[in-house]
Amino acid sequence: MQNIMVIKQNKNDVEIKDVKPYFEYDNITIYKDDILKISAIPHNSIDLIVTSPPYNVDIHYNSHVDNLTYNDYLEFTKKWIKKCFELAKDDGRFCLNIPLDKNKGGQQSVCADITKIAKDIGWKYHSTIIWNEGNISRRTAWGSFMSASAPYVITPVEVILILYKKNWKKTSGSKKSDITKKEFMDWTNGIWSFSGESKKRVGHPAPFPIELPRRCIKLFSYVGDTVLDPFLGSGTTLIATYLNKRKGIGVDIDKEYCDLAIKRLKQEAQINQNNFNF
Numbered sequence: 001m002q003n004i005m006v007i008k009q010n011k012n013d014v015e016i017k018d019v020k021p022y023f024e025y026d027n028i029t030i031y032k033d034d035i036l037k038i039s040a041i042p043h044n045s046i047d048l049i050v051t052s053p054p055y056n057v058d059i060h061y062n063s064h065v066d067n068l069t070y071n072d073y074l075e076f077t078k079k080w081i082k083k084c085f086e087l088a089k090d091d092g093r094f095c096l097n098i099p100l101d102k103n104k105g106g107q108q109s110v111c112a113d114i115t116k117i118a119k120d121i122g123w124k125y126h127s128t129i130i131w132n133e134g135n136i137s138r139r140t141a142w143g144s145f146m147s148a149s150a151p152y153v154i155t156p157v158e159v160i161l162i163l164y165k166k167n168w169k170k171t172s173g174s175k176k177s178d179i180t181k182k183e184f185m186d187w188t189n190g191i192w193s194f195s196g197e198s199k200k201r202v203g204h205p206a207p208f209p210i211e212l213p214r215r216c217i218k219l220f221s222y223v224g225d226t227v228l229d230p231f232l233g234s235g236t237t238l239i240a241t242y243l244n245k246r247k248g249i250g251v252d253i254d255k256e257y258c259d260l261a262i263k264r265l266k267q268e269a270q271i272n273q274n275n276f277n278f
Ligand SMILES: C[S@@+](CC[C@H](N)C(=O)[O-])C[C@H]1O[C@@H](n2cnc3c(N)ncnc32)[C@H](O)[C@@H]1O
Pocket: 033, 034, 035, 036, 051, 052, 053, 054, 055, 061, 062, 063, 064, 204, 206, 207, 208, 209, 230, 231, 232, 233, 234, 235, 236, 237, 251, 252, 253, 254, 257
């Protein structure tokens, strides 16, 4: 009974929502749920959000359609960014990995548009980190090759947008930072260069490398803080939270990806396989 929450919307209307985690072990919690609908995570409880949402570039996810119209994509974006705003503490931070722009299916200023949406919702802007993946193999179209008629310019980087809810200065948490002098000096230079993750190695269509959440976690959170990834995918963020002694909460709509995240936590974070609470 302790995992069932009863929500009364009015006198005659009672909705019963199962809020049991899909997986729980030590400081790790995974929910197999829709981030737009989940009610299990309390409001004002999250210190840091690190995530990479679907990019709407027609990736074949198991349980998510990734080729919406751009307007519908921005509507979906509004909804989940608003949900994250509600879940964050007042000094909560948000590291959002998104494309700078997109070319496939028509050019769009994705980073600029999502930044505006987040600010309209109430998130405050801190900075933008450029992630140079060194990925030049994506280049497929030149437009009018060697002619000024209609050339295509493609910028092969992604960004990590850094936002905060109300106060940039952290007042909650353990006050314990575990970042080294070199890491601090290197990572506060907002051009980050490291390779992307292999889909094949991980078994997910769009994973990010662990270096991305690792840097965000060590730079922007204290030891013991609660970190949320609302689009958990293959579980990369939770591997980073576990290895860096933070509490990690992950949400993914797809059961297979939740199972993959658990498998990777066992293999790459050596979580104790005999002690699971399914
Ligand atoms: C870009 S991938 C995240 C990859 C992750 N960073 C990793 O390293 O594996 C986006 C994920 O969002 C999930 N997703 C899509 N819509 C969702 C929703 N409404 N609620 C929760 N998860 C969702 C997809 O199933 C997919 O695994």
